[in-house]
Amino acid sequence: MTALIRLVFVCSKNISLSPMAAQIFLHLLRKQKLTERFSVDSAALDANADTGLWLEPGAKECLLKAGIDSGSHTSKRIQSQDFEKYDWIICMNEAGRRRCLDIFKSNAVYVTPNDVRRVFKTDPASPYSLNGMVKARVCCLMDFTGVPRDIIDPLAVSSSAGNWRSAFAEISQGCSSLLSLSPFIPSR
Helix, strand or coil, X not given: CCCCEEEEEEECCCCCHHHHHHHHHHHHHHHCCCHHHEEEEEEECCCCCCCCCCCCHHHHHHHHHCCCCCCCCCCCXXXXXXXXXXXXXXXXXXXXXXXXXXXXXXXXXXXCHHHHHHHHHHCCCCCEEXXXXXXXXXXXXXXXXXXCCCCCCCCCCCCCHHHHHHHHHHHHHHHHHHHHCCCCCCCC
């Protein structure tokens, strides 16, 4: 049996982008009947982020309009010891990636945009090891598309419907690209 691929999507507060990514990715997994091959989670990177908060209304609306279950999400923070729980820690932007590496210190390794597609396609579930130390792999979601960039954060710019739709479209593109690299999807 193939090992479970353990992913966590992270953003600053875990109330918009990362839970959207988790729900979109789960939706894609359900469509491909691959939910048993992945463990999917989301978490906040900000140490001061409130926990127990619901999904932002703009994010929930985008998911529902696309026919995607918004789940019963409540926000939580990632912890420095969580590197053992995940093979991949997937950030929404470069600032998040840097924050993630600060949190995990030597227990995580940055997989560059040039390498992320190759590494995920060839070895998605085995933990990265350096000198016998297990490390979580850290990257940004849009790195999987081959065109690395930050995902727009509607909470940081303007919580307009257009910004939520743009974020949803980018996250959907990133999640689709990520899934297409899965060893469980036949090569096209």
